[in-house]
Amino acid sequence: MADAGDLYISWRWTHDLAATGVGRVPRGQLDHALAALATALPGPSPALDRALTTGALASYSGELALAELLSRTLLPYGLAKQLYELYQRGVRPHLRIQPSPRTAQVPWELLAPDPGVRLMEIADLSLLAQASVIHAPGRPSRPWAATRRLPVIGVLDPRVPGFRADSSLGSVLGRIGPGAPVARMVAGYAAEDRWRPAVSDPADAFRRTDLDRDWLGAALREGAGRLLYVGHVTAAAPASGLSENAQLHLSCSDGTSGFAPPLRSHRPLSAKDLLLGTYGLVPGTDGLDGNGGGGHGSSDGSGGSGGARSGAELWPIPGRVALIACESGGDLRFVEALGLATAMIHGGAETVTTGRWTLPTDLAFHRLAGTAPTSRPLQDAILAIDATHEADDAVAAHGRWQRERLAAWRELRTVEHSPVLWGAFALISTVGLR
Numbered sequence: 153m154a155d156a157g158d159l160y161i162s163w164r165w166t167h168d169l170a171a172t173g174v175g176r177v178p179r180g181q182l183d184h185a186l187a188a189l190a191t192a193l194p195g196p197s198p199a200l201d202r203a204l205t206t207g208a209l210a211s212y213s214g215e216l217a218l219a220e221l222l223s224r225t226l227l228p229y230g231l232a233k234q235l236y237e238l239y240q241r242g243v244r245p246h247l248r249i250q251p252s253p254r255t256a257q258v259p260w261e262l263l264a265p266d267p268g269v270r271l272m273e274i275a276d277l278s279l280l281a282q283a284s285v286i287h288a289p290g291r292p293s294r295p296w297a298a299t300r301r302l303p304v305i306g307v308l309d310p311r312v313p314g315f316r317a318d319s320s321l322g323s324v325l326g327r328i329g330p331g332a333p334v335a336r337m338v339a340g341y342a343a344e345d346r347w348r349p350a351v352s353d354p355a356d357a358f359r360r361t362d363l364d365r366d367w368l369g370a371a372l373r374e375g376a377g378r379l380l381y382v383g384h385v386t387a388a389a390p391a392s393g394l395s396e397n398a399q400l401h402l403s404c405s406d407g408t409s410g411f412a413p414p415l416r417s418h419r420p421l422s423a424k425d426l427l428l429g430t431y432g433l434v435p436g437t438d439g440l441d442g443n444g445g446g447g448h449g450s451s452d453g454s455g456g457s458g459g460a461r462s463g464a465e466l467w468p469i470p471g472r473v474a475l476i477a478c479e480s481g482g483d484l485r486f487v488e489a490l491g492l493a494t495a496m497i498h499g500g501a502e503t504v505t506t507g508r509w510t511l512p513t514d515l516a517f518h519r520l521a522g523t524a525p526t527s528r529p530l531q532d533a534i535l536a537i538d539a540t541h542e543a544d545d546a547v548a549a550h551g552r553w554q555r556e557r558l559a560a561w562r563e564l565r566t567v568e569h570s571p572v573l574w575g576a577f578a579l580i581s582t583v584g585l586r
Contacts, residue, residue, distance in 0.1 A: 153252040158182070163231055175228030185225040186254060192218055193257065194510040194572060204512060204521040209572040212565040219264040223271070226258060232265045239274040246547060247271075248581070250280035253390065256484035257508045259575040261554055270558060276551040278581040279481075281497050282489055286582050292464065292500035293586070294471035296544075302377035303348045304341050305470070308334065309383055310363040310403045314416030317359075321384050321401055321418075324477075324513050325531070328358045333531045334382075337538060348376070364404040365421045369466045376470040378541055382534055385475065385492060385507075386420065387482030395486035395494070396424040400475075409433055423483070426495035429463040469499030472541045476534055481506030481578055493580055503546045504580045505537050512573055521567045529568045537577065550579045 154160045159177040192208035192215075194200045208214035223232075238245055249260055261272035271277065285291075308325070315321040328335050330353075338354040341347035348371050351357050372379070381400070388397040399412050399420035406414035411433060412422040473496045475481070481504075483491020493506045514530045517523040536553045543549035553574075560569045 153250060153255055155252040155254050159226075159252060159255065161226075161228055163228075173228060173230045173234075175230070177225055181225055182254070185221050186258075188218055188221055189258065194512055196510070200510065200512060200516060201520050203572055204516065204567055207572075209570050209575070210521070210567050212561065215262070215561075215571065216264060216267065219262045219270065220267065222258060223263040223265050226255065226260075227263050227265055227271065235271075235274045236265065236269075239269075244551075245275050247275040247277050248280045249277060250282075251484060253485050253487055256481075259508065259571060260578075261551075262571055262575055272551055272554050272558065276547050278547045278550075278579045279484065280585075281494060281580055281582060285489075285494055285497055286585050288498060291498060292468065293502075294469075294500045295502065295583075296377070296471050296546075299375075299377040299471050300542075301346075302375050302470070303346050303371075305348050305368070305371050305376045305379045306338065306341075306357055307363050307368065307379075307381045307383065307402065308338075308358050308360075310401070311359050311361045312384065312401045313361075313403065313405050313418040315418065321415075323359060324383060324511075325358060326513075326515055328355055330355055333528060333535055334358075337535055346377075348374075361403050364402050365408060365410070365425070365467075368402065368421075372468050372470070376468075378470050378472045378474075379496075380474045380476075380538060380541070382476045385477035385480040385482075387479040388486075388491065390482075390485045393486065393488070395483040395489055395491040396422065396427065398423045398482060398491040400477075400492055423491045423495040426463045426467055426469075426492070427490065427498060429466045430460040431462065433460070463495070464499050467499060469496050469501045471501060472503045472546065473501045474505040474537050474541055475507070476505070476511070476537060476577075477507055478510045479507055481508055481580070497580065497582060502582050503541065505541070505550070506578055506580065507576045508578055509576050511576055517568055523566070523568045527568045529573050533574055533577065536574075540579075547579060547581050547583070550577075 158179050159182050161175040163173050165171040192203060194203035204210055208218040251258060261277050263271040309323055312321040317323040335354040338347055338357045342351055342354065384401040386399040388394050399422050401420050404419050404421060406417045406419050408419045410419050410421060411424040412420040475492060481493045483489040483494050493504050496504050514528050517527060517529055518525055540546050540549035540553055557574045561571065
């Protein structure tokens, strides 16, 4: 897809390169549909309250109407016809979508070409990273078949220095007891000695204070099959044009070297850090070396002139990464996508699960939407995404999970089953594209 006033769409079939198609969406029609989507999405209060109570995604009829509007606008008739013909023959193809910046938050899986059919039911979907990133010279390859027995690096709701549990960068999971679903997940990996950091009590995996960038780099360099992050991401504003300023919030203090400016007593890990490492970085600052040199060291002790290390050296990214955080895939909203998801792919990931928009927490569902205290939509989503990343085919597994959620939404039609949460998750896959 390409933004040029109007939206231009082209598609082709990999089994028949001569089978191509094109489409165009007039700007006014596109603006109308995207405005309806933006009004429905969660965001900072009061948008979160509205999204969980009166917004289009809070009711089945409202969500279906929005899905039909998006489908009429964004799914070319010729492509829809081809997909439906395959569906009638029992064939579900893999549809790889490269959205334009304006359409990056569209939940493609939910598109309804017919009131009784969603796009996820006639195709398995994934998003495409930019070709220049996928085919970048020297990009590492860490296929799942070769790394699946290596440890899972888990960064679960880390404590961010300077921010209380109930603050803007506070806890996203709340207090986790031994019987919580995510605690049982950790216990399963710990029993196989596949969880890092190693814990004897699963509750010790949550709200840790030692999960900073140095620990993460050391754990990744020891070998990892997967990275599972649950916490906070601060996406760069699309108007800035600086997608590399997207920030991952670990337990790093403000004394840590990095490109992101400190927040209170905390320095976030930015996509720029993951891409550049310590090249051009003055230790303990958020500035560049004024001499244009190769940097003066890093927070892991690799100091000295000429001792700079690339992001790929400091943080060798495993083949599968889940970034379960608000708008962790926000770099796709930029013409030059150099955010966190792109940094993960550049560092070696083949599969990255990201969030398109703000993710409501379990507490938000309880307090704002009045769901039962026993409902745990976010924890359930974490477990499901974790399971998809353990599957042989993550794209197919992701599709099965979302179809299961759609079936529950159709049947029960209560907000905890709404795609206001599970519809936010997109899977970026580079498998088979090298």
